[in-house]
Amino acid sequence: MNQRSRLHVPNPPARPGDKPDFSYVRLSPAGAVPKPDVTTPVGEITDLANSLIRVLDDNDTAVGAWNPHVDAPELQVALRHMMLTRAFDDRMQKIQRQGRISFYMKSTGEEAVAVAAGMALRPMDMLFPAYRQQGLYVVRGRSLTDLMCQCLSNTNDMCKGRQMPVMYHWAKGNIFSISGNLATQFPQAAGWAMAAAIKGEDHIAASWVGEGSTAEADFHYALTFASVYRAPIILNVVNNQWAISTFQGFAGGERGTFAARGPGYGIPGLRVDGNDFLAVYAATQWAAERARMSGGPTLIEHVTYRAAAHSTSDDPSRYRPKEEWQAWPLGDPIVRLKKHLIALGEWSEERHTALEKELEAHVTACWKEAVKFGTLTEGPFLDATTMFEDVYKQMPPHLARQREELKALRALQASIKPGSSEEAELDAQTQSVAKEG
């Protein structure tokens, strides 16, 4: 008998050059998972954390107890939102490749996670997304032009040039600021939900993290606080299998589901087909109703696949098979909803192609509008001296002084054309500015 311990190091089933292998993804047939009443105690529904809630079956039909019975016009809106999200992502990626924005992150393949949740929640519910839920902005109707202006850091940028692309926020739309640091929004969302309960409101909070980020302590803080105070919150884990190069086994996905983290904290865990619009919609609806009835938090794991690179700085061909997405057992959320609508007689390939063209034209029009407010390289430019604003509500004297210093420096630089004879006078002028400063 081996009496020595041996370190286990998780490895994904396939690396570049290997055949994709998703046999580790545990599936349930569509319609197979029972739907409990929203008041059911957590201890009686732990199975939901280890099965997979699915509504759309292989024949593109909605089946089972979790079918939310969304009517066809609403489904067409959902399809449009998902397609617009994808068209927007595709365009911004191209624009980044042209060097016109510094960075971008696509949500390709995960559109249903954000769009279905956004549609199942109420406008006054507060959303605390991570950086791959742009679909929430599409659902809540923020203009793509505004999102593009943020990515451009231009004169119409909601962040005034202070944040990297995709780090949006929208107070009026009840969507919290996206942080570049991981999982920080999770406990904050729990606190927001606690405040809603303290104030006796019926608004709830929803937050999203990637499965990789569940390793951060913030994830566990959120579950503890949400559970202890039965905060009205939906805690979403988007399990897209990859955290940059690190596969989900490194976040603890090898020997348990992410949904199963919930019951350990006294929180129901639902494991959901994240590429099935109807399943995500139904699970969100169930959790929202439970939260509004003082039933407390729900953890939802959305099983999906990050079809694109982590970001424009990433190259996934270095660490996973190129054709992995084609082999993903849960398909493409847009194709699946499209086929369902066609099966219902409420959609057609022709209408789909026409809508694709319409949305592409819309994205183009938004881009044309956005660049009017400037780009990183072409004016109009934001005034750099605004960087000193909003550090505090009122600018303290040391920042006011620094702002004047920068103004003087910029005035000096503007007065000197590179290579001109005036440049030789720089010394004297610099000296006088330095003394005034």
Next chain:
Amino acid sequence: MAYMNMVQALNSAMDIMLQRDPRVVILGEDVGYFGGVFRVTDGLQRKYGEHRVLDTPIAEGGIIGAAIGMGVNGLKPVAEIQFADYIYPGFDQVVSELARLRYRTAGEFSAPVTVRTPCGGGIRGGQTHSQSPEAIFTHVSGIKVVMPSNPYDAKGLLISAIEDDDPVVFFEPKRIYNGPFDGDPHKPAVPWSSHPRGEVPEGYYTVPISRAEVVREGKDLTVLTYGTMVHVVEAAVRLSGFDAEIVDIRTMVPLDVDTLCTSVCKTGRCVVVHEATGFGGFGAEIVATIQEACFWNLEAPIQRVTGWDTPYPHAFEWEYFPGQARIAQALKSVMEAA
């Protein structure tokens, strides 16, 4: 000798230490199979196996906490925090544990952990990929703090850090990973092969921790700086025409007070430059130290040139970055003070 950029030099340092010392292990996010988002650990897992070069969960507190435990159990962990901006979830483990373990156990326990982390701006990284938090760590007793400015020093200092029995936080200015950067983003990038300190021995050598280096001798004034700013200061000095002495501090804690003060006492004038925010910054410690040791030799007030006291703004990084113009202004101002 070979030309290496800073990424290759750091990789070589870890390669050599993994080879020389079976206690050395590397851990961090994406560092194993992928070789790190900046490629600093490229090929090391393939060469030494996944028990020596470990991919970790995304949990900086977990990475540093686990590194401490490994260190207590006889290993020499080199932990990578992917960006210095992400180090804060591990801050409690650094401040309350790593820094004080030797002290609170009267030497019975200690953890020889090296924490490597890329820092600094100039890559359009916005406020979460651009920070220079070195001063926060210099304020903590019990850890050494290092920031190299070139491939030669990077390799020699990292080997020293790994061999050191005390914990070291090792900042890597990522803007100069691939070449020296003089602060002008409009100029074409320059490779390290064009710089004398891009020439790096392929084998083992060390650069001692706690030694600053005079990188340019001069008699008019002294500029004290480190990291990326060493190269920006060199360019600003050329622009200004002054015969400045430039000292690369290299190690912030323990500080090489002698080298700094010898230079300032010689020239009588001093400018301190760093990229991090000024208020409560490491420059304040330098200025206080110089003032105590060199007051009677000073001919002018010491000036600091630093990042503004705001978060690092994405769109305005070159207005934020303390570039050649601001440094040249300070040099003139210090030279022309009575």
